[in-house]
Amino acid sequence: xxxxxxxxxxxxxxxxxxxxxxxxxxxxxxxxxxxxxxxxxxxxxxxxxxxxxxxxxxxxxxxxx
Amino acid sequence: xxxxxxxxxxxxxxxxxxxxxxxxxxxxxxxxxxxxxxxxxxxxxxxxxxxxxxxxxxxxxxxxxxxxxxxxxxxxxxxxxxxxxxxxxxxxxxxxxxxxxxxxxxxxxxxxxxxxxxxxxxxxxxxxxxxxxxx
Numbered sequence: 001x002x003x004x005x006x007x008x009x010x011x012x013x014x015x016x017x018x019x020x021x022x023x024x025x026x027x028x029x030x031x032x033x034x035x036x037x038x039x040x041x042x043x044x045x046x047x048x049x050x051x052x053x054x055x056x057x058x059x060x061x062x063x064x065x
Numbered sequence: 066x067x068x069x070x071x072x073x074x075x076x077x078x079x080x081x082x083x084x085x086x087x088x089x090x091x092x093x094x095x096x097x098x099x100x101x102x103x104x105x106x107x108x109x110x111x112x113x114x115x116x117x118x119x120x121x122x123x124x125x126x127x128x129x130x131x132x133x134x135x136x137x138x139x140x141x142x143x144x145x146x147x148x149x150x151x152x153x154x155x156x157x158x159x160x161x162x163x164x165x166x167x168x169x170x171x172x173x174x175x176x177x178x179x180x181x182x183x184x185x186x187x188x189x190x191x192x193x194x195x196x197x198x199x200x
Contacts, residue, residue, distance in 0.1 A: 020130070023132075024130055024131030024132040024135070025130055025131075025132055025133075025135055025136045025137075026130050026133075026136045026137070026138060028136070028138060028200065029136045029137040029138070031200070032137040032199060032200065037137075037199045038137045038140065038199070040135070041135050043135065044135045
């Protein structure tokens with residue numbers, strides 16, 4: 001699953017550590033999320049969307065199969 | 066996090082000491098303290114594992130996070146542990162079949178110890194591979 005988390009984070013001037021703190025997860029989790037190597041749980045996806053004030057599908061896009 | 070580590074170490078020491086004392090009490094020879102010391106020393110590692118399981122396994126690495134269950138580290142752990150469980154079943158099945166067909170007698174402590182080592186090594190290798198591949 002692709003996402004634009006890195007761009008949204010950069011737009012706010014946040015570090016990966018700051019975003020991890022806001023989401024209540026580890027920095028490694030944010031790194032893996034931004035690289036698209038980790039699909040978040042639904043509650044985490046909802047928190048990401050709420051944090052950036054948008055819908056889940058605005059941040060995350062399913063891979064084309 | 067430091068408190069959790071200290072609690073895990075103390076738990077390990079207490080369990081190891083208790084196991085050592087039990088081994089000393091149930092020993093048939095006169096070497097009570099030697100038997101107690103050797104058993105306690107050998108049990109420290111696995112006993113610390115119990116402490117780690119109780120106090121540290123729910124947390125992600127060295128970071129104190131609010132929701133460790135949603136971290137990628139936790140997912141790696143679950144994936145490696147569940148895959149390792151299947152490996153252990155296969156190893157146990159193949160080993161049991163081999164022993165049954167050859168008629169070879171192996172002490173239960175030896176067989177279970179070997180199975181334990183295989184399981185721990187399997188999880189450790191799988192975890193390391195996942196970390197390297199997906200970090």
